Amino acid sequence: AQSVTQLGSHVSVSEGALVLLRCNYSSSVPPYLFWYVQYPNQGLQLLLKYTTGATLVKGINGFEAEFKKSETSFHLTKPSAHMSDAAEYFCAVSEKGGRALTFGSGTRLQVQP
Amino acid sequence: SQTIHQWPATLVQPVGSPLSLECTVEGTSNPNLYWYRQAAGRGLQLLFYSVGIGQISSEVPQNLSASRPQDRQFILSSKKLLLSDSGFYLCAWSVNGLGSYEQYFGPGTRLTVT
Numbered sequence: 001a002q003s004v005t006q007l008g009s010h011v012s013v014s015e016g017a018l019v020l021l022r023c024n025y026s027s028s029v030p031p032y033l034f035w036y037v038q039y040p041n042q043g044l045q046l047l048l049k050y051t052t053g054a055t056l057v058k059g060i061n062g063f064e065a066e067f068k069k070s071e072t073s074f075h076l077t078k079p080s081a082h083m084s085d086a087a088e089y090f091c092a093v094s095e096k097g098g099r100a101l102t103f104g105s106g107t108r109l110q111v112q113p
Numbered sequence: 114s115q116t117i118h119q120w121p122a123t124l125v126q127p128v129g130s131p132l133s134l135e136c137t138v139e140g141t142s143n144p145n146l147y148w149y150r151q152a153a154g155r156g157l158q159l160l161f162y163s164v165g166i167g168q169i170s171s172e173v174p175q176n177l178s179a180s181r182p183q184d185r186q187f188i189l190s191s192k193k194l195l196l197s198d199s200g201f202y203l204c205a206w207s208v209n210g211l212g213s214y215e216q217y218f219g220p221g222t223r224l225t226v227t
Contacts, residue, residue, distance in 0.1 A: 032214055032215075034215055036218075041201075041221070041223065042220060042221065043203055043205075043218035043219050043220045043221050044157075044203065044205075044218040045218070046215055046216075046217070049215050090156065090157065094214045100147075100159055100162060100172075101159075101214070101216055103156050103157045104156060105155065105156040106156050
């Protein structure tokens with residue numbers, strides 16, 4: 001069975017600082033990996049995804065994530081935080097050939113002025 | 114382009130009353146459809162998914178049910194709501210078949226059971 005662990009339910013950074021949100025997964029087969037963002041009272045928006053190929057993937061709003069098989073990690077980063085990045089972020093995993101996504105419990109990002 | 118709609122946006126219902134939440138997808142055919150619940154301060158819990166008309170899989174036992182009367186319509190129902198049914202309900206779709214299986218989410222319905 002697959003699972004996702006997001007370390008840190010709350011992360012606070014200053015505007016302009018590096019954003020690092022951690023995600024580790026467990027999967028019996030090579031996974032597809034996703035990061036989603038959720039703004040208050042809205043649905044989830046896909047930020048980026050890893051399927052195959054290049055392990056460093058770039059997404060929207062300046063975010064990127066790196067798939068590290070040896071560490072079973074898919075951490076999300078952004079070089080410089082903006083106030084508009086304040087939201088909740090979810091990491092998700094899907095096993096190839098499967099239909100359902102398994103989500104982590106989420107990390108709430110707070111950006112201080 | 115594809116769009117996904119949910120209604121109502123917000124709903125306040127008394128305990129024991131029935132529930133019907135609707136989700137429709139435009140711009141694609143034969144999608145996989147999903148219902149999730151997000152309780153306050155918690156992650157997403159998959160409730161149901163459907164790979165075709167009349168084909169529903171339930172992920173957790175509960176007093177909720179789902180139906181798919183048309184290809185791009187997914188309905189979440191309950192005959193009698195419980196306080197624990199309060200939460201944010203999200204519908205999602207994905208491509209059916211070979212693909213990267215990312216899911217696209219609707220705007221959600223905020224349900225408060227009083």
